[in-house]
Amino acid sequence: MTGKMSRRRLLAGTGLASAAVLAGSGSVLAGADTPPQDTGDGIIAFSGPHQAGITTPEQQHMVFATYDVTAGSTAALAALLNGWTTASGRMTAGQEVQGPDGPFAPPPDTGEAVGLPASQLTLTFGFGPSLFDDRFGLAGRRPAALVDLPPFPNDALEPSLSGGDLCIQACANDAQVAFHAVHDLTRLALGSATIRYLQVGFGRTASPGAGQQTPRNLLGFHDGTANLDPADHDAMRQYVWIDHGTDQPWMAGGTYMVVRRIRIHLEEWDRNTLDSQEQTIGRVKSSGAPLGSKNPADPVNLNALGAYGELVIPNNAHIRVASPALNNGQAILRRGYSFADGVDLQSGELDAGLFFICFQKDPRQQFIPIQTRLAGNDALAEYLLHTGSGVFACPPGASADRPLGAALL
């Protein structure tokens, strides 16, 4: 539920509010292994042991952006991240970046979120492999798991939609609140980093969090039924959060994010028969149940055979190929959003699809082998075109005395 506290009211309260949000004191500080949660007023604290926006129940809107750092020194990069930390603490608390600075100065906050509730805004930051070159002396701090993704079959990656030194994932239950956050953070980056690409997403294509009805993706199918449950702390520790035994201690408490902009050839999909669609996915379209089962939550029986001895869930069905059982037990926490970016002027078809986002402990053990298997065997792959890609190291949660990247820089 969206909170009722407006930005204006919060701003009129006290300047101490922002300090409390960032310091992570009192009720806004989550437990040692618990990411920030909505405290009931529509605010999800920015600070915490882990960054928000990873196991946070998925909001309805997303704005994702990546940046190329142009800052000429490590100190300038640190200053950018400090500024982002402070601004993020305020914006996630429903406050303006900064109060007015007089009629003759550009407003420190762009203003489009004034009067809007905090709307469960979360801001999640990541560092791309390219940040760890020789510009900032970080080559030796690059985690082994932060690998450049290998090329996958059917990739059609566009450089302008891939990579980036830094990334921001802004999620909120108000599209304007999410955009405002990226808008202001981009402005704060002027002179230190340039925006590389920006992707707007909508809906909930996966369903982390108990109590949310599994939403449908643009294929018309329930998506996320078999996703990891972010409320399952054991699963999060096993698959998502990096522990202290990592090769780079600054990543303890963090995770790795992989993003893929996946265009779906919807026109081609839409003219498929219902039976063909269900065979491709491996689920009943209306209910979401695995083929051969009645309920969406029924376990997927990959060995079930039909009347003629054929596999009920075909060999190349999406849920079979993606199943942890066939991926050495590996799983990822998916948190993607649909997108619609207008019309492909070459084909006249919709440029729409899934902005896939997932989190994991180690892409080498999780996303890469899973995607390798999917790209080569998944019946759904023929409807998909991967046009953008990125992998980012998401450090642990920040706070006023531990700004973003402090342990790295």
Added chain:
Amino acid sequence: MATPTENAAASAATTTFRGDLDRDASAFVTDVDLLQTAVDRGSVTQARSYELAGQADYDQFRALESGNGTTAATLDELATDVGADQSFGGLHAVERDLWSPGGTTVEAASDISGLVAQAPVAEYLLAKEVLSPEAIGTTGVDELGWVVDMSIPGREELYSHLDDVDTTATVAAADEAFVAIKPLGHLVAPAVTAGVGASFARLLTAVHRIGPPGQVVDGDVSAATRLALSQQVDATAAGLAQLAARLTPFGTSGPPSS
């Protein structure tokens, strides 16, 4: 309370910029006269050269002059500034005459009269501009905004396709504004001023890399170059806006409108 040193620097900023405007306006009048002479002689080559020079001169004070409804229309009008069936005047009409296929000075001769008549008027009006340090900085910000909107995308010189002339001249004009307020900036906001200075240095280098003004056709400037240039202009303008705001204790362009 401003110190005597700061007040002196503020006064010097106004005086310096005042001198810059005088010089730029005078150069414009001179180049327009030379343009007319070249047109009268029938020399397309010379006329093109002086048209480009006049355009660059005009870019130096565009941000201040373009708000004048009388002179702006006769000095630097674009086809997109008028209705579909209306003619436009100024430098761009002459540019069209000189650069269109088969262009000669015959057409230019009829389009140049308004330009020649209004150039001294613009010079006279500009001589009345006395700007506070804040207004000087804001003028530079406006100039940089125009560069991103018009000249870098190649939307200004629709016939010669030599928008690099405008980019170079207008960035120089913004830098001129910054140079005028820089001593005061160093006194009241040294960190911001140093940042803007560094940003301008990078911007001027990026502009220089495009090539000699007037010799690089828009189509030869890569998309990557335009992107990098736009980003650097935006970064510089943001810093300059912050600096201008810090100079309001020394006067503003007027009271706040609300």
